[in-house]
Amino acid sequence: MPAPDTSHPRWYALPLLALGAIGFAAAWMLLALALDRQCAWLAPLAAVDMVLLLRLADWPRGMSRAAWATLATGAVVAAANVLIAAGQIGQSFGMRPWESALKIGPAYVWLLLGLAVTRIDLVLFGAGLLLALWAGLSGRRRAPSAR
Template identity: 40%
Template sequence: MPPAPHAPPPASPRAPRWLWPFMLLLGSATMVVAWSSLSLATGRQHGWIALLAGLEAAWMLRLGGMLPGWPRRLLAAAATLLMAVLVQWFVVSGHIGAQMGLAPWEAAPKMGAFYVWTLARLANSWLDLLCLGLAPVLALRAAR
C-alpha cells in the first residue's frame, strides 16, 4: 500500500493587519453604550465593567491583527482609560441631563470637565475606583 500523500496544512484564518482600528472602535463604542446604559438604568456606576473593557480592548487588537508589542499594549491601556472616562461622562450627563429633559448625548457637550470629575468622584465607591484603576493595567497585561 503506497503512503498517503501529505496534504498541506490548512491556512490559519488570520485577520488582515489593517482591521484592528475598526475592531477597536466598534468594540469600544459598543462597550461604552452598554456600560452607560446599564449604569443609567440601575443608578449604579458598575466599575467592575472597566475590567471587562480592558480585556475587550486587548482582545479587539489581537483579533484585528495588530502586531504584539508595546504599541499594542499601550493602545489597549489607552482605549480602556478612554472608555472609562467616556462612560463616567455619559453617566453624569445622563443624570444631570434627565433633570433638564435632555438625553445623555445631548447633555454631554454641555458638561464641564471639573463638574463631571466632581460628580463622578462622589458617585463611585471604593470598589468602583479600584476596578477603574486596575483596568488599564489589566489591558496592558492582556494585550502582550
C-alpha cells in the same frame, strides 16, 4: 500554503478598536443608568474586550498591543463615566445623555464624578487598565505545525 504574515498590523485594527470602545462605553452607560450604579466592575471586561478586538485583527502582541489596549480601556472608562454623569443630570431636564454631555462643562462632570466614584470603583478602574496592559503584552503563541 504559506502562513499569513502577522508581523505587521492590519489596517482595520484601529477603526475596529475605536468602534468597539464606543460601543462598550455606550453599553456601560446604559447599564449604569438602568441600575442607577457606576458599574465599575465593567472596567476589567472593557480591558478584555479591547485586547480581544486587537487580537482578532491580528495586531502583533507586545508593547504596541498593550499600549493601544490600555489607551482604549482608559478612553472607555473616561467616556462611560462622563456619559453616566451627563445621563444623571440629563434625566432631570428631560434630555438624553449625549445631549446633556454637550451642555455640561468638564468642571461640573469632575465634581459629579468626585461625588459618585468610590475607592472600590477607582481600584476596579486601575485593575482594568493593568489587565489591558498585561493581556496586551502576553499572548498565546501559535501551536507548532505538524508539517
